[in-house]
Every structure is written in structure tokens, then in C-alpha cells.
Amino acid sequence: MIKAGIIGATGYAGGELVRLLLGHKDVEIKWYGSRSYIDKKYSDVYQNMFQIVDDRCMDDNMEELAGQVDVIFTATPQGFCAGLVTEEILSKVKIIDLSADFRIKDVDIYEEWYKIEHKSPEFIGEAVYGLCEINREQVRGARLIANPGCYPTCSTLSVYPLLKEGLIDPNTIIIDAKSGTSGAGRGAKVDNLYCEVNENIKAYGVASHRHTPEIEEQLGYAAGQEIRLNFTPHLVPMNRGILITAYASLKREVSYEEVKAVYDKYYEKEQFVRVLEKDVCPQTKWVEGSNYVDVNFKIDPRTKRIIMMGAMDNLVKGAAGQAVQNMNLIFGLPENEGLMQVPMFP
């Protein structure tokens, strides 16, 4: 049995990790970490866990936890993991960090976009960006995983094949994204109140969202050159789900069959990336509660552009599901263990 500790188990991403790990046959959750609910029963924080989880919440002492478990998930605010990780901790335990602390390789870019000082830049080089479909081999040997951001996961997987195959002009990419409100976490914020979100849709972080450099870095690796792109997220009145619509100029004329073959080349063998059939546009409902990312594309010969689309559940493939996928790879388990949830509908 793999012993797991979750720091930030009382947040939305941590809560989803609890749900997934309770259904994982090779994992036992040993530590439900919290800052505000120490000693409270976890099922008092989340009543859906009544008679399922009897444990009480513990503190967020990573050093103590490292001696008791095989893997620590940090589903905590930006800066938390980087502030605590040490060589001694990493010599004892694997860390899968759901925050952005180790996602961006250039510490100056991280500090510029996140407006916080990085407390352990010495581990950035070692951390593996845990986008399993692309970095599978590096994930297997990792001690420290930077679990990708929700928007970057959906955006990168949707655009990656066409950049890698040189079919689109890297400097013409525009990504329009929508997210359900759970993406903003459980903390109380006026912007996320029912009356602010219900029957409403709004852009935010325009030309300044912190996921922009993460997406640029990952797509830059695919293109083999630096990329600058526009990324505009929107908050939509639903609980879960991310939908991205990306636009780019084609470098030359292409057929549907040619582009489809490119997507199939990268994803045919990927269990969690579904390339939809011709003219079918991804929908968040089709992936809700599951680890799937649905992708598709449409060529617009009139504008010589291509529209790439992706949908996934921000809390599953965008956070907890991807974290479990990384854990499975690190511990040599089948990659889909504990991740076979069928999408719920309606």
C-alpha cells in the first residue's frame, strides 16, 4: 500500500484528491492536512464524507509528514510548497505539488507573474512538469512533480500536436478559455459569490493571467522556439469544467484528414485524451468528474486559420486526477489505476 498525505485536503483540489484516492486500491490516505480545521473531523468539513472518512484533520507540517508517508500532495496556495521543501524531505518522500511553485523553469518569470519570492529555486531544475502524455518518462523517475495548471493542461494538450508538427505559426496563437467557479478554490471571495457568478460571464486576468507564461513555456518546447500568445480566461456560472478555444494561422493549406492524422499520432494510444469525431465540438459535460480531455479542431479555409478546442474537468485532469496519474507513474502502477471514472451526465 502506498501511504499518502494531502496538505490542503480541505480545499477543492485537495478534496477531489481525497475522493479519487479513496477509490484507489493501492493507496491509503494517512494525513488530511489543513490549516483552519486542525483536529476537526474531515467529514465535518465535507459532509459528503460522512461514514466514509473517520480521520481528523492534521496540521501542515511537511517535515513530520515526510517520515510517515511515501507521497505528499500539496494542494495549497502558491508559495507554500516552495517554502518548505528541503533535500532531507525529498530524500524520504515523493512530492506532487498542485500549485505553480515548480512549473516555470525561469525563476524570474515565476516571481514576476506570481509576485512572490521563490523560496527554493534550487529545486526548480529537478522538478518534472507532470503533463503525463508529454513527459511520461521523466515523471517515472521524479522525486518532485510540478502538477500542471488547469488552463495550461487543456490548452497545451489541444495545441501541442499542431505546433510540434509545424503546421501552425507559433506567434499567431490566441487562447480563449472558460472555467467553472471551483477553479477559484473554496476560499470566500466577493467575485465568486452566487450573485456575482450566476447568470453572468466575465473575462478576467486579461493580458495578465499567471497561466500565460506557463502555457507559453510548454508550447515553446513543442515549437522549438519562444512563443508569445494571448490568453483570456472567463469565469462561467458552473461548478466544474474548462473549455478552451484556440486560434492560430496555418502555415500552409491542410486537409481535415492530414490534421486528424497528426492528432491521432500523438493521442491514439492515450487513454485520457479523446480526439472527437469530425465536426464534434468538445463540451464540459462530456468529461465532468473524469480524467478525460476531449479535443478537436476545425479548419477555416476562408481565414487560413485553424480552431483548436479542448474540454476537461478542472478538478480532475486539471488537478487531482492528473496528480494521481503522476503518482501512478512514479510508483510503477498502471497509469489509469483509480482514474476510471466515467463522465457524469447530465
Ligand SMILES: NC(=O)C1=CN([C@@H]2O[C@H](COP(=O)(O)OP(=O)(O)OC[C@H]3O[C@@H](n4cnc5c(N)ncnc54)[C@H](OP(=O)(O)O)[C@@H]3O)[C@@H](O)[C@H]2O)C=CC1
Ligand atoms: N481549484 C482548481 O481547479 C485547481 C487548483 N489548483 C491548485 O491547487 C492549489 C489549491 O487550490 P484550491 O483547492 O482551488 O484552493 P482552496 O482555496 O480551495 O484550498 C486551499 C487549501 O490550502 C490550505 N491553505 C490555505 N492557506 C494556506 C497556507 N497559508 N498554508 C497552508 N495551507 C493553506 C487550505 O486549508 P484550510 O482551508 O483548511 O485552512 C485548503 O486546504 C492551488 O495552488 C491551486 O492553484 C490547480 C489546478 C486546478
Ligand SMILES: CC(=O)N[C@@H](CCC(=O)OP(=O)(O)O)C(=O)O
Ligand atoms: C476560475 C479561476 O479562478 N481559476 C483559477 C485557476 C485555477 C487554479 O487554481 O490555478 P492553477 O491551475 O495554476 O493551480 C485562476 O484563474 O486563478
